[in-house]
Amino acid sequence: MRENMSNWNDTIVALATAPGIGAIAVIRLSGASAIDIVNGVFPKKNLLVQKTHTVHFGKIEFDNIVIDEVVITLYRAPKSYTGEEVVEISCHGSPFIQDSLLQLMIQEGARLAKPGEFTQRAFLNAKLDLTQAEAVADLIASNTEASRQAALYNLKGGFSDDLKLMREKLIKFSALIELELDFSQEDVAFANKKELEILVQQLQLKTNILLESFKLGNVIKNGVQVAIVGKPNAGKSTLLNTLLNEQRALVSEIPGTTRDTVEELLNIDGVLYKLIDTAGIRQQTSDVIEQMGIDKSKEKIIQADIVIALFDVNTTTPEQINTWGKEIGLDKIILVGNKMDLTTSDVVNNYNNFKNIVFISAKDKNNIDALTQAITQKVVGDQLKKEGTIVTNARHVSSLKKLLLALNDVETGLIQNVTGDLLALDIRQALHYLGTITGEITSEDQLDFIFSKFCIGK
């Protein structure tokens, strides 16, 4: 069992399903008295003598009044989600019944659970480590295939395994170096410095890969902002409508049609994108509202993860788009030539010098697949197809960055041939940051903060 950080001998109760009307609802209890409490209002049989993982049908009664016919599932400690005695009551899904049962459980000695308290107990009973507990919250919040996959991988312990392996190797060295310190009078060397050097380099590499994966992890979790920008009349709103497959934004032949931004969500290959149609940018306008729109477009260019710079191939020359990559940033721009239906296909040759360029007809819905592929490639690359950890959590990133600094200190120490006690200190520092990710090292405040973001009943 982990260090007991809070007083959690009491039994907690919460509605585990979404509030409101449903076919059934589940009320969950966890704690030493969970079975005892339910047994007191379930006259049909003695639940205290039933085995773990069994299901029991019967009535919940209080003062000779039947509250509901329910199905009760028992999980006996330690074979439960929390590691404690757990009871799940599946009742009829009326909010009135849910509430009556909750009230009854509280009256009989349970306490209403705080958000995430079931998972927090699972963590404190070492059923999960902290990255796995956080993955539970991510899995519940996942809204696309990609975010589900990343969360599930972490829940299964993929990320924890990576970290555990790193930790074990470092601990071995730390032990050897400390042994050396104990025998310092006798000038013996247990730890092989060369091996430590190689290990530190491997760990630095691994940490960098994990940090790098956050670029993708962040967009998987929070969605990718894609701004569609360009001159008035380039066909931005038409492209938005085509991508969404609905007439969402106003389209007209009058330049300056779009004034305020229009934002819509779109799922491409399991990744969530927020498409932003913006006001066309032109150098001079005396229209105050249009100018406000243009200012907002420029803001969106800065905020966006990806910028689709759309131009009309019939009115824009390659020289004119030459500087866009530099202005917007090469890593986030996708150049898109529109209105190909009005020209011949060999105009494409004029743009041979440009990388990352796609030619479409937004109006005729031509070559749109090539554009969505270019977007996916830019954001995800081949990373989603690979097995491996994708870091999606900002807390982990902050610890990984500190870990990297500590590893760099160990490396410098090795190069400068510092004494064993200094080296041991830096290794211990690295171990500390590894421990903060998985929760071996943590504080009650930090745990409360992490679990407070969970939903009640989980």
Ligand SMILES: Nc1nc2c(ncn2[C@@H]2O[C@H](COP(=O)(O)OP(=O)(O)OP(=O)(O)O)[C@@H](O)[C@H]2O)c(=O)[nH]1
């Ligand atoms: N032929 C042709 N016309 C297009 C194409 N895409 C857009 N248009 C036309 O171009 C005009 C302008 O289209 P919009 O989508 O409103 O252009 P916009 O870039 O949103 O313009 P602003 O909002 O004014 O900045 C409309 O008349 C569209 O029908 C295309 O691929 N081919």
Ligand SMILES: [Mg+2]
């Ligand atoms: Mg528009």
